[in-house]
Amino acid sequence: xxxxxxxxxxxxxxxxxxxxxxxxxxxxxxxxxxxxxxxxxxxxxxxxxxxxxxxxxxxxxxxxxxxxxxxxxxxxxxxxxxxxxxxxxxxxxxxxxxxxxxxxxxxxxxxxxxxxxxxxxxxxxxxxxxxxxxxxxxxxxxxxxxxxxxxxxxxxxxxxxxxxxxxxxxxxxxxxxxxxxxxxxxxxxxxxxxxxxxxxxxxxxxxxxxxxxxxxxxxxxxxxxxxxxxxxxxxxxxx
Amino acid sequence: xxxxxxxxxxxxxxxxxxxxxxxxxxxxxxxxxxxxxxxxxxxxxxxxxxxxxxxxxxxxxxxxxxxxxxxxxxxxxxxxxxxxxxxxxxxxxxxxxxxxxxxxxxxxxxxxxxxxxxxxxxxxxxxxxxxxxxxxxxxxxxxxxxxxxxxxxxxxxxxxxxxxxxxxxxxxxxxxxxxxxxxxxxxxxxxxxxxxxxxxxxxxxxxxxxxxxxxxxxxxxxxxxxxxxxxxxxxxxxx
Numbered sequence: 285x286x287x288x289x290x291x292x293x294x295x296x297x298x299x300x301x302x303x304x305x306x307x308x309x310x311x312x313x314x315x316x317x318x319x320x321x322x323x324x325x326x327x328x329x330x331x332x333x334x335x336x337x338x339x340x341x342x343x344x345x346x347x348x349x350x351x352x353x354x355x356x357x358x359x360x361x362x363x364x365x366x367x368x369x370x371x372x373x374x375x376x377x378x379x380x381x382x383x384x385x386x387x388x389x390x391x392x393x394x395x396x397x398x399x400x401x402x403x404x405x406x407x408x409x410x411x412x413x414x415x416x417x418x419x420x421x422x423x424x425x426x427x428x429x430x431x432x433x434x435x436x437x438x439x440x441x442x443x444x445x446x447x448x449x450x451x452x453x454x455x456x457x458x459x460x461x462x463x464x465x466x467x468x469x470x471x472x473x474x475x476x477x478x479x480x481x482x483x484x485x486x487x488x489x490x491x492x493x494x495x496x497x498x499x500x501x502x503x504x505x506x507x508x509x510x511x512x513x514x515x516x517x518x519x520x521x522x523x
Numbered sequence: 524x525x526x527x528x529x530x531x532x533x534x535x536x537x538x539x540x541x542x543x544x545x546x547x548x549x550x551x552x553x554x555x556x557x558x559x560x561x562x563x564x565x566x567x568x569x570x571x572x573x574x575x576x577x578x579x580x581x582x583x584x585x586x587x588x589x590x591x592x593x594x595x596x597x598x599x600x601x602x603x604x605x606x607x608x609x610x611x612x613x614x615x616x617x618x619x620x621x622x623x624x625x626x627x628x629x630x631x632x633x634x635x636x637x638x639x640x641x642x643x644x645x646x647x648x649x650x651x652x653x654x655x656x657x658x659x660x661x662x663x664x665x666x667x668x669x670x671x672x673x674x675x676x677x678x679x680x681x682x683x684x685x686x687x688x689x690x691x692x693x694x695x696x697x698x699x700x701x702x703x704x705x706x707x708x709x710x711x712x713x714x715x716x717x718x719x720x721x722x723x724x725x726x727x728x729x730x731x732x733x734x735x736x737x738x739x740x741x742x743x744x745x746x747x748x749x750x751x752x753x754x755x756x757x758x759x760x761x762x
Binding site for chain 1: 526527610613668673674675679680690709710717718721736751752754761
C-alpha cells in the first residue's frame, strides 16, 4: 500500500529559510519526502526580479517571434544548454542538467509578483543536503511539472533525488510466466513525484508531501540522483 | 491523502473472463480502479499466437534492420498508424488511438509463451463497459507503461478512462499569490496510473489497484476518456 499525504501548515518559504527544520518532525526512516522544486529554489534564493534582467539580442528575437516577455526569455536562455524547439509560443529547452522541458523550468506561477523562480542550481545536491539535514534514512525527491511531447497535461517528475533508487530495473528478472522482462525499467522516483502531486493542491501552500510504502526503494546511500533519469544526448531520437 | 493498494489474489485472466465479477467487491463509489491493460486485453481475447503471424515485406525489412522477430514487427505494424522512429532496435510508433510509444504497446512480457498481448481494441470503450458492469460511481483507468523521449525508465499512463477527469485544468484559476496559473493542466489520470504502478509488483499477479482519495476527480458521466490526453498530430513538435 502506498500512501501520500501533504504536510499541512507550512509557511511561505523565503531565501535562507531552513527547510529541514520545518520538515524534520514529519519525515521518518523509510519515508519519501517529495518537495515541489519551488520551495527548495526559494530557500536557496534562486529567484530573479524581472525588472533586473537585461535581455540580449537572441532573447529579444525569440520573444518577438513567440509573443513573450524578452526578460523572461533571457532567463530561460540563461538556464538552457540548447533550445530544442521554439514553436507556437513554446520554448522546449535542454537545461544544463540535461532535462528537456518547457521554458527550462523557469516559471512565474507561485512566485511573488515580478519575480521568476529558477530551478535549484544542482537539484541532486540540494536533495542530498536536505537529506543530511533531516537526519532520517528517508528518500528525498525534488519535483517539477513536465509537459509531454505527445500527451496533454503535465505530470510531476523528479529533478533531484537523494536516498531513493531512481529506477527499478527488472531487466534479467522474470515475470510470473517465466518470461524475461527485457524492457521493464520502472522510473520509481518519477512515479513517486506523480503520486505526491495528486496529494496536494496547486493553489494552496502544500509543497511538501510524504509518501509511505516505498521503503524498498529507500537506500542508505544518497545514490546516483536524478541524473540517472536523464537520457543522454547520444540516445536522443527526437532532437 | 491518496492511498493505492493492489487487489490481492486475482487469478490468471483468460479470454472471456468476467473482470467485473472478480473486481466488484473491491471497488466503491469515489474509488479509482487502475488496471494493467494486459488483463483487460486478455479478458477481451486480444492475444495473438506468434506462430500464426505471416510477416510482410515491411516487417521483414524492419526486423532485419533492428534485429527483431519479423512476426513481432508485423503485429506492431498492424497496431500502428505510423512508425515515428526506428532506431537502435526501438520502434516508436503512433497507434491508431494516437498514442506514441515503443512497439505500439505490443508486448511479450506477462503473456504465455509464444503469444503477444495487444492493447484493447478501444481502451476507452473497455473502461466504460467495465465501469457499467461494476455498478459503482468509480473511476476506471486502463494503464500501460510508456517510455519517455528524454528520460530513462517507464512510467504508467492512462490509455483508457471512464468516470475520471483525465485533466485538471487550472488555467484561468489563481495560485496563492493571485498569479494566473496559465500553463498548469495536471494529467490526473496519468498520475493516478503512476501512483498505482508503485503499489504492485511487476512479477506478481497484481494487475488491479484501487486508488482512494481522488473522489474530487471521479465523475457521474463516463467523460471524454484517454482520448483527451492525446496531443493531436497538428501540435506535435517532435514528429
